[in-house]
Amino acid sequence: MLDPHRPTLRYRLDKGDTLGVIWLALGSVALTEIAARARPDAIVLDVQHGLWERASMEAAIGVVPSDIPVLVRVAENSPVAIGQALDAGAEGVIVPLVETAKQARRAVDAARYPPRGSRSGGGIRPLGDFVDYVHAADRAIVVCVMVETAKGVKNARDIAAVEGVDMVFIGTGDLALSLGTFPNFDARHEVACSKVHAACQAEYTLCGTFTGSLDAARAKRERGYRMVVTANDMDVLGKGFAQATSGFAAREKAAPAAALPPDGVYGAPPALNGEARP
Template sequence: MPTCVLPFVHSFKPLLQPGAALRLIWLSLGSTALAEVAAQAAPSAVVLDLQHGLWERTTLEAAAGIAGAQVPVIARTADLSPAAIASALDAGAAAVMAPLVETADDARALVAAGRYPPLGRRSGGGLRPLLRGGAAMRAGDAQVALGAMIETALGVENAAAICATEGLDFIFIGTGDLALSMPDATPRQVKACCARLRRTAHAHGLPCGLFTHDAVAARQALAEGYEMVVVASDIGLALSGFTHAMRDSQR
């Protein structure tokens, strides 16, 4: 096998352009079959939620391979640890989205864990990277996209320092956790906070994504200037479909 072949088929990093409109499908249920179906819908990328989702290492590997043959795969890592970040990339994810980044130190730790030396401290290994060899690891390193999730009040406070971190490729706002960390804020105030984060990211040359719950909210967020949105999630679609079916059966 040629060593120039990357550990993933489709890169996400080249899509991160100013004015981009990237539509993501978010998967939490741990189903490789759903990952394959989602990829057939041709989203900009599929997100595998390893923090709150039901993914295990073997299903992660399978989903990254199956869905990744069609579209870029983003792994929302379980946490900020080097092991969580490296295992997601070793599985063949084209990008990682690390949760709960609250400080510049957190952002620097993310970059260090996501890059091979001399840029970082990621260890060489994993089935897919090793199959393709050391040259492919180096080539893949330049194509991996690293994203920081800002989703707490402390993260908002430190947003400028986070966004100034060298090696970050994008910012993604976790609206649910952000609202939880601001219990006294109104929805309007949370939305204004997200807008400030978007402007901060853009001021540092970084595209900014927003977690949205459906296609309507996603369309509105794109109109407001966010580059990445969630158009659908497997849990949301399943719940909506079952609810509508029950309602329709009683008419």
Template sequence: MFVFNERSLRQHLQEGGQFSVFWFSLGAPALIELAVTAGPDAIVVDAQHGLWDRHSLEHAVAATGGKVPLLVRTMDGTKGAISTALDAGAVGVIAPLIETAEEARHVVEAARFPPHGARSGGGVRPLASDFAAYYAAANMHTLVGVMIETMAGVANAEAIAAVEGVDLVLIGTGDLAISLGTFPAADPRHEEACNTVLAACRKAGVACGIFTPHAEAAARRAAQGYSLTVVANDIDVVSRGFANAQSTFRRGEAEA
């Protein structure tokens, strides 16, 4: 059930690769199972703002069928939240609201087994398989991401990106706009902040991702050099699908 192979997602990023993701908040593993058939590069389960609990997270990993790597945006950067995600079978974590290098180091430490970190050994999936093999693969391939979403995070972007063991810095565009006071209007300050984080990541040789609201924005950001972009999220896909169906029906009624 673990997508730890000879060319893991972490290695792909370290080699300068890009990948796009589907983002899930509704807590429905069945939606992930359907989405996997579309062939995304990876799945992100949002355990911070989404409706996921420990049980549904386990089912989310199973819903990928081992075909697509699954990452978890954790509730926070604590050891417990990170351990829960990785024990469920995620191949990586993305910790939200990181503002300092010290906070980023704590995330890395929580995601790695000793001697590289302080992760506790356990979890139904890791123990049900060959745990010795899992232990070796996890320390080598687990992807560790941190989110910059505030003015403080942007100010410390170079220090955060330079933390050893950080594989990905993801810009949380919504919270960043709120922190900057630019939400909901477009504002040059927001783009300037994003560029600051991207430049910091390039200087450190670390992948930089950005949350994007739809496929068109994802394509634009990928062309700008961002390593991770969000092609679709389940809230918008489901709500727009229902809205479009109802609109089509109403038009048909009017024409009948």
């Protein structure tokens, strides 16, 4: 969670790092703790499409060491959604479905305290050291807005130019749906992503993108994207379970059938009071 004296996320981005993040949607605090042990550059809690609720989000942020920043993809571009994520201790928000500069300014406004914005003061964690938190928050909090529609691509440069937008993050899945290319991420999709990236470079705004594999994350890092997804919980668990199940089944088919053990080992149950079990 955000340490007002050492805002890790802002520091890492300012010094030019590309962040490889773990993306968590399943709403598990225990899984968040396990993910943090892997020491990723950052962790993203997906509230928009994930299973997180207010209490579980707050608890998950609490189990992550303060030197690993947590961002929240909020459910919507609203003061309540953004304020709750920041009050829980997130160092940044990822705001979905931003299509215009006006919508981007709305997200920035909700993430900043007056007089720079309209964020309400409160929350359990900020009140622990509220004076220092307020002094640090406007500088420390990172605002990422998602471009993930054809309209957003068209307005990408205007969005990237909004003061207070720290990063434009490309939502590749929704973008494919909007462009009519889903489930294929074809040339039109790549051109759209490149346009967003170029717009960000023109406005000196950071650009990140959702990546579905480690290889894709490495490739996007080489192309200058500043935040990519190295793993997400649904894929890691799903592929791990599938690999274990298929591996076990394959070995069973390859090996000869084992002889059954004699009765009394774990076959027929032993007698009870001189009588057989039913």
